[in-house]
Amino acid sequence: MLIKRKARDTAATGRLSQIAATLSARPLDRRSFLGAAGLGVGGLAAIGTMGVGMTRRVEAQGFDDPSQPIEVRTNICTHCSVGCTVKAEVQNGVWVGQEPGYNSPINRGTHCAKGASVREVVHGARRIKYPMKKVGGEWQRISWEQAMDEIAEKMTEIRGRSGADSVYMLGSAKFSNEGAYLFRKFAAFWGTNNVDHQARICHSTTVAGVANTWGYGAQTNSYNDIRNAKTVIVMGSNAAEAHPVSMQHILEGKETQRANVIVIDPRFTRTAAHATEFIRFRPGTDIAVIHGMLWHIFENGWEDRDYIAQRVYGMDQVREVVRAYPPDVVENITGIPGDTLKRVAETFAKERPSTFIWCMGGTQHTVGTANVRAYNILLLATGNVGGEGSGANIFRGHCNVQGATDFGLDMGNLPLYYGLGAGAWQHWSRVWDVPYDYFVSRFDAVPAKGGREARTPTQNMEVPGITSTRWFDAVTIDAEDIDQQDNIKAMIVFGHGGNTVPRMQDAQRGMDALDLLVVADPHPTTFAALHSRTDNTYLLPICTQFETSGSRTASNRSIQWGERVVEPIFESDSDYSVIHALSTRLGFADEMFKNFDMVQGKFGMEPTPESIMQEINRGGWSTGYTGQSPERLKAHIANQQHFDLITLRAGPDAPEEVRGDYYGLPWPCWGTPELRHPGTHILYNTNLAPMDGGGAFRPRFGLEYEGETLLAEGSWPLGSEIEDGYPEFTYALLEQLGWDTDLTPAELAVIRDIGASDPEKIATVSWSTDLSGGIQRVALQHGCVPFGNGKARAVAWNLPDPVPVHREPIYTNRPELVSNYPTNDDRRQQRMPNIGKVVQQDVVDRNVSTDFPLILTSGRLVEYEGGGEETRSNPWLAELQQDMFVEVNPADATARGIVDGGWVWVTGPEGGSKARVKAMITERVAAGVAFMPFHFAGWFQGEDQRGNYPAGTDPIVLGESVNVITTYGYDPVTGMHEGKVTLCQIAAA
């Protein structure tokens, strides 16, 4: 015992680690400080600003003086996607206290560690306080004027030299909806599709998989609705740490319904600790697990035949594929023994309604999209989509990752999933009131190279850009290999960490090679510290969503309006303002901002979020973002107490302005705000009329395929005047049904205008392009869903694997399985080559798994979020988790002479990568598997990079990033990285 302690003390080198080491006699659990709290706290007084005299500093900002008035402002937590209401007490312009927001049906006053500490972020001693730039390697304070002038000048210069596509716009899931939309519009005006955000690395494969199955890429039900489920499968989600408040609904549902909560995960998570059953499997074998369940379902006839016949296309092909996954094969691939999966399959199929929850454990794989498709097929086979208590309950990650996805911070989409085709550009040109040709003029022509044909600007604007997972490859790759005019030369990074995608050695090289790096964020992030740049590097202090106003979309598609709590602190400013200032200098602000109400902001003019939302309302027909006017959204926040905990609906006693609505008007909220559509709590729900929040699967892949109909057969939403499947509504369809006469003259005029008075074009004006909302209104009036009534696709013929099949991870610990289950073929995607198969073959040929025998997976901790810079800068959170660590099974630790709490080197199979972290010996991980959280940065392969941060902005806690070790591997559809399975070796340091 004593030897251990001594060893630890001498090994510790970092300031905090020394402090922590004196604290922890023996780590009982991962919060090592707990074991000795109250005994060894003396060392902590060393931490500069946090003096320990009496209880707190006398100038405490938390004291609310009862003699002064207190104002309570309502906003939404800026961490995960649950969307917890934050009640802020403000006195004299200072946020002095946080109160529970009991009225929110989503969180009912509660928070997790992060939500309960958000007040700190607006006092934020470690925030960026003023604009800075690097001059000769030193950070130097500059004015906003100078920063904006210089950045715009450099962007323009790079554009002239290398084209518009050489500037990469990395946006954020922390933007408000209005900020996200504005940033996407900014990229369009600049003339590039190289725009992306965190959805790429959390749920891009979900969006692709789900949208390709039944229409929209979003959670079908809600956190609240899980209370109705009788069986819950949680696979690849650790909600207890990643979405703690969702556990309120899951655990209460489990209690009241006596529900089965089955956690299927490589790791015995904190969520698993509260499950009725935990099933461990080998990381990266999700499809085999699901097919193993489907095998039993089909074998025993447990599938929902009526549902499949009416609402699902291609299940018979799935049946064929699943035949290849009998129990012995599945056990060999996944490691799940005996008839475990038979029991789970029977429960899921019979004890309905059943819901399936997944997160990044499922999505962050080279087979991410296929994993998602497998989950969907399981739901469809058992008839578990489109009703209460069922559905794909996809827990999104960040507070507005759903909204930012919706608004097209995505290299393959304009806002609201219109795609990048000419029709999409024309639609948004109409909404923005800017000629289509203007956008053509902004895009690069791409020369012929590498045997590929040249592209005109018109063609280039329809080609998806580069994914955020590989921006650094796009910097360093041979220019001949990149499918655009030139390499990436500049990164404009708004609200995005630099340590959340694999291959950080390469990311570091990419950062070093850039001509311009701009980081706009409340905190400096890894983008400011990882590299050795000396010049042309800017830090812009952006305020948090608590210091501005706007809406954000929670995971369940509910949109919540947050009001400004305090003015932006220090010299920070809002996204709105900074995007406007840049646009002004780049010469397109007048056109871009002409539809918005401009007001005087802190350092200049800025658009009001209300007027941005109104423009969204005028264009967001495809996704039903049209009914949520700012007025309605504000009324919802103001009347939270009237919404039901389970149905999320406002009852008959609610004030007229919200009566009958679902909380937050979850999209689709069809038609104009005046139509008063209530929003859609549960997607594809045929038990309700569309005007009441009902729906059907969306037929977006044609009307038939290989002779089989893709329209629903014998299923329709309640009260539909068309009692069968039907395609999407167009003006032609209205005419055919004789419903065109229901359009008002004003609506008709708009439709004719869009069709340029050409009868053929008018006929094709649809529910998603009709700016009057007339087509949607008339469809709803007749009980029909504007997008049609189709079948979900069990077979998605446009994807690399139309029916998912098991494919071994690139870095597999079972190389003998690769010949039967190889990764996808190499291909060019998102303007670059994806050479996963070459890499996998190399891994097999070189026997990499001999030298690196442990599977390494990664995940979240409750105290931190994302790249972690913000949360690791918050002392209330940082204190709880002071060290980066790796979880190692006792068997693996014993074999390597590793002691609990001791320092170890984790080494990876690419580029001699290594990370120095503490060992946490636990049976939470299976033998042969190691786990590391992904929130840490600031140490790089043993080097402490604290000095790279501008003085005073370094996060309190630094640590190695797991993504130093993680390796090559990208989903063939979305470019999602492989963040959950690689190989490593661990040795005592």
Place this chain on the structure above:
Amino acid sequence: MARMKFLCDADRCIECNACVTACKNEHEVPWGINRRRVVTLDDGLPGERSVSMACMHCTDAPCASVCPVSCFYTTDDAVVLHNKDTCIGCGYCSYACPFGAPQYPQTANFGTRGKMDKCTYCSGGPEPDMTQAEYVKYGSNRLAEGKLPLCAEMCSTKALLAGDGDIIAEIYRERVVTRGYGSGAWGWRTAYGETLTV
């Protein structure tokens, strides 16, 4: 008068630490002082359970029995508070406390630990209610404002309950009946000399 108690439902607690940071936030408790913390048993093993721990405001509080300067007192709401002006930082209470509640700002020998600090059930100290003087020494006084302790109010899964002992016991009993199991009101026998039976 109410008899204030804490109850942690270990079948609900997911160790999210909201109670810990809510406490830090409400009272601006400095780094190193933990009035509340979450203890996990069998971490990473089947049967893993967590409980949120702070001063339980015991009946016949042992800390008060051993305090050589009698700095402890019990309020009308049965909340156990102490007077930092009287406290000499001897640390006896930390040995007597079955819950590890007392905290000290310094570690040194011979009574120089500094004034003891612990959970006040969000009800301040002997200074006049809701004053700066009270806030600086003890944190905010939510009880005086008619509010309950923020840790319980913000508990993500409503595992941690605070309020009148009879009322929270009733809430817990209802839960146990609904779900058909319950591992008991952790620490109640030690703190309050009673168990919660269903």
